[in-house]
Amino acid sequence: MEPIRSVTGRLAPLPMNDIDTDQIIPARYLKVTDKHGLGAACFSDWRYAADGSPKPDFVLNMPQYQGAQILIGGHNFGCGSSREHAPWALMGAGFGAVVSTYFADIFRSNSLKNGLLPVIVDEETHKQLISLAQEDPNTQVHIDLEAQTLTLPDGRAVTFPIDGFSKHCLLNGVDQLGYLLSLDDKASAYEGANSARINTHAMMQG
């Protein structure tokens, strides 16, 4: 994975609460076997009319928000299913970060593994970002992963939380599988020490 240090870009506001993964990427697009090409289907049911034409009033279709790199979602963003297709689709649609007051667990964990930054801000900052994006779509904000800050155009920087391990992996482009593989000895030792218990679970061979 490529290291990630920061995301700088314009904002697209979608401040509804409880945006679920079925909206981010509807299930009928999940019949794929790779991660690519999901960007066009991101928010498909909100984005396109029945005849497939783009709905002009949906934020991702508005000319002023084209090329935005940071999505502002509402509270509890990404609830619902465990589909990692959700961050893949958001990244495919050009986003490098999502800002919310709160993220659903699995979505957050999936995003961190793919380099999509889930940035949690307080309610006041959230409101301010939404009005900034609505009033001036050219507003840029800067997200610095190392410093864990989001800097508003007026220079005010707010900090956001991220767990140390994920941060380390993102900054250094380390993938988590590599880390787990390096613990092979420990896993073997665990299997040895717990063989009676593990083997109580019937084998599935044949």
Place this chain on the structure above:
Amino acid sequence: MFEKVWDQHVVAAGAEDMPAVLYIDLHLVHEVTSPQAFTLLRERGLKVRRPDRTLATMDHSTPTTPRGLDGLIPVTDVQARAQLDFLIKNCEDFDVPLYALGTENQGIVHVIGPEQGLTQPGMTIVCGDSHTSTHGAFGALAFGIGTSEVGHVLATQTLLQYKPKTMAVRVNGRLSPGVTAKDIILAVIARIGVGGGTGYVFEYMGEAIRALSMEGRMTICNMSIEGGARAGMVAPDETTFEYIKGRPHAPKGEDWDRAVEHWRRLPTDDGATFDNEVILDANTLPPMITYGTNPGMGMQITDRVPDPDKLGDVSAKMALDKALTYMGLQPNESLLGKPVDVVFIGSCTNSRISDLREAAKIMKGRKVAEGLRVMVVPGSQRVKAQAEAEGLDRVFREAGAEWREAGCSMCIAMNGDQLAPGQYAVSTSNRNFEGRQGKGGRTFLASPLTAAATAIHGVVTDPRTVVGERELA
């Protein structure tokens, strides 16, 4: 109990800024969230570490249409076919056991684990599917993971996890006739909201939970994720052991005795503390139904749809406004008597034999309302066979319902089973998100009893008004 199961699976301890490494006892795999993980293994030249702790099935993108003359279930969707073929290839190449489409053990991933006796107390169980929480009904720590993590577990049998907090969900009293496990969990989620459990593992307890069958407990744990919790657990007891005993993969002989001894030590010690608690009274609980576009937008079936104007919080008002517009409902409207187009009885929440028996109890000797489509979709081929042995399929067919092959079906609408735009459905599944059951489709989530009662009348119906209390008890 959560602590005990967690502690027993720590391969490497975590710290504040470092997730723990947990050993995974059982990894369930399905066609939709695994392809990219197998590709990763191939790219890196890795093997599946414990194929004997891994089991794959086909359920999400599979059709539930009748078998052809060749006895096979035809898959006409090219993309779905390719996805299923890729799973077959992956299981062959990596030596993973597979319950392929239409074979005797195939079914929804969260139905087959318990049914095979693979799901056991005290285990860690994961699957690339958020409803893995179902397996917590056995006192296992079970939760959904993303596809990257599916790759981690395939390759290492371990997973990185920060330790969650615990919330006690206490359900006191006894359920009245006509009220089920589904109503309990819909009431819990209506109370705490869809994000209320984020960061927690629920432990369900109390008299009403103890009184439930394993299948009822599974229904409840299944929907833990709809309250935001990754996992939900019920302490194992005699009901649990009774359910597991004799199943194909249950321990046998001395192994069984040893296992039960271990399982008996799992329940939470008296006086254990939780980070949070919710209390519900089963005595006064009526059947529940959802009116909105997330599972937290639920109410008692006799209540009226809430009024957005009465909400103080602006974004909550916006969300409810949007939901009611999508659902085509008016504030203060009663759902009872609302005409529906489809009734769906199925999904990993309510497609087990006891769910089908409940639905059949109401539909027996009655007819499905004119013009209504009623789909009954068993959770697995084994459930299907059992139901047919009991004659339940005849009850459904004679009533005018469709009796289908096993799978996720209209729960997820990626397999041909779906609502048309604007259609209303009463559904026993777990999600009423916009478009979940088909683009533009509108879902009311409810219990199998409520679904069956609605099937008879063609309008949303309180099951307690269709049949006498004695029949329901």
